[in-house]
Amino acid sequence: MAKFYITTPIYYVNAKPHIGHAYTTVAADVIARYHRLLGDDVFFLTGSDEHGSKIAKAAQAQNKKPQKFCDEITAYFKSLWDALSISYDDFIRTTEARHKDGVLKFIEKLKEANAIYESEYEGFYCEGCEKFMTEKEMVDGKCPYHQKAPEKISEKNYFFRLSKYLPEIKSRIESDKIKILPENEKKEVLGLFKQGLSDFSISREKVKWGIKFPYGKDQITYVWVDALSNYITALGYPKGKNFQKFWPADLHLIGRDILKFHAIYWPAMLRACGEKLPRTLFVHGFFTVSGQKMSKSLGNVIDPNEMIKKYGSDGARYLIISQFPFGQDGDIKAERFDEKYNAELANNLGNLVARVTTLARNLKFLQKGESSTKSGQILKLKAKSRISNLIVRNWKKYIKSLNNFQIDEGLDAVYEIINYINKYIDDIKPWELQKNNQKKFEIAMFDLLEVLRHIGWMLNPYLPETSKKILEQLGIWEREKTRGFEEIKKWKTEIDISKIKKGKILFPRI
Ligand code: MSP
Numbered sequence: 001m002a003k004f005y006i007t008t009p010i011y012y013v014n015a016k017p018h019i020g021h022a023y024t025t026v027a028a029d030v031i032a033r034y035h036r037l038l039g040d041d042v043f044f045l046t047g048s049d050e051h052g053s054k055i056a057k058a059a060q061a062q063n064k065k066p067q068k069f070c071d072e073i074t075a076y077f078k079s080l081w082d083a084l085s086i087s088y089d090d091f092i093r094t095t096e097a098r099h100k101d102g103v104l105k106f107i108e109k110l111k112e113a114n115a116i117y118e119s120e121y122e123g124f125y126c127e128g129c130e131k132f133m134t135e136k137e138m139v140d141g142k143c144p145y146h147q148k149a150p151e152k153i154s155e156k157n158y159f160f161r162l163s164k165y166l167p168e169i170k171s172r173i174e175s176d177k178i179k180i181l182p183e184n185e186k187k188e189v190l191g192l193f194k195q196g197l198s199d200f201s202i203s204r205e206k207v208k209w210g211i212k213f214p215y216g217k218d219q220i221t222y223v224w225v226d227a228l229s230n231y232i233t234a235l236g237y238p239k240g241k242n243f244q245k246f247w248p249a250d251l252h253l254i255g256r257d258i259l260k261f262h263a264i265y266w267p268a269m270l271r272a273c274g275e276k277l278p279r280t281l282f283v284h285g286f287f288t289v290s291g292q293k294m295s296k297s298l299g300n301v302i303d304p305n306e307m308i309k310k311y312g313s314d315g316a317r318y319l320i321i322s323q324f325p326f327g328q329d330g331d332i333k334a335e336r337f338d339e340k341y342n343a344e345l346a347n348n349l350g351n352l353v354a355r356v357t358t359l360a361r362n363l364k365f366l367q368k369g370e371s372s373t374k375s376g377q378i379l380k381l382k383a384k385s386r387i388s389n390l391i392v393r394n395w396k397k398y399i400k401s402l403n404n405f406q407i408d409e410g411l412d413a414v415y416e417i418i419n420y421i422n423k424y425i426d427d428i429k430p431w432e433l434q435k436n437n438q439k440k441f442e443i444a445m446f447d448l449l450e451v452l453r454h455i456g457w458m459l460n461p462y463l464p465e466t467s468k469k470i471l472e473q474l475g476i477w478e479r480e481k482t483r484g485f486e487e488i489k490k491w492k493t494e495i496d497i498s499k500i501k502k503g504k505i506l507f508p509r510i
Contacts, residue, residue, distance in 0.1 A: 010047040013073035014058040019302040033461035047092035052223035056209035092234040102233025115272035124150035157201035165268035185283040248276040285329035314463040345507040475499025
């Protein structure tokens, strides 16, 4: 059984979660669930980034102790992930003792490797990014992500000897030993090497809320060193069983804003400690909302909880991830959520399931006395049909897409089937066959039920509740839930029509 370790960024808890956080987390959940479907031994990690001056200030603004404030906001993240059916295996908080212990061991190793030294930092710092910023990174003197001029600071810090590890990291990226996807993001990272990268501070002097740095006086661990370590501390670094089993990460899923940290700083620090390096970084794009950057002042911050209330958990998952190609920048068209939900979920998918299962129940009724199949209630298909070819072809497309983390293309493969079948039903008119040609009706119904079974399974990573409901309506969930992937995707199953249930409407129209 292959192991698969997948992570999301750990999110800052200075404010409640928004749709940006949900975007990455739902996408990671789709990939994690897909790998479970394949039969892999999956470890899916998410968590919260709770230290640093930004969070201390947010707590202060509400007159709360930082820990209490973090507890509250973290609870919002966890409850959102539950409401969105996020199947994480662990949730790491950087204020937990297990994390702090791991971070201290990691820093100790860096020291032993002579990878850190004391010096002074003078330059710019963007608190929003919690990042030391070069002038090249600014746009009109401002941080491009926070639209604010970074603060000029001068501090005595500990530095990480990044320069020593750069050639090796660069060559590993070039040769895809650390794979950075999509390709343009790899180019972006290689461009950063060209621009020049310098050693960076790994401790802060004037920050109070964080992990005490084990060296120097009154130094706090730089929040990014603290945060990146989560990917190994959650596994019980350095000696934990999970660390032995799951490290290195098979996939760090991140947004473009934190690329440099994940593609350069993190592998370099791991290298210094002699640890294995992450295999793949998938960098998804940044989105705007209805054409504008999401911001509190513009009032266009979308609360995923509101989406869940209106569209249900699977409806919200669908609307969040199906807006634009995964990996590219795009726009979330919030004003079209209703239309998209009605067209793609209520009509194309929901109606299809309702139509086919209702017809199949007619078949059941008909078979009480006058079945044309000798075997009774179980319909078997003998010949391969045009539809079976479509299913086989689209499983291939689905697998290829998801293996490359192209979650939008994987979903397209499912929707190609859904759209084709809707049209097919309109063409063959099974309700007429039922009256005129019973044998043909039964064969058509077998095809349609078998197609639903495949759609049900293909949707499993995307719409886990809906997937289960479809398979339950077909009366095969109990039988199929423990089946291996190879069995699942074969065109062959026998459906016992006496077990088909009338289910609730999957996606009520809005
Ligand atoms: N705490 C750091 C990450 C540490 S990981 C070791 C952090 N947190 S964050 O709360 O700011 O989350 C940033 C991430 O949220 C982005 O990398 C991306 O995954 C997601 N997004 C936030 N806003 C987004 C968009 N508008 N568009 C796409 N993704 C968005 O950075």
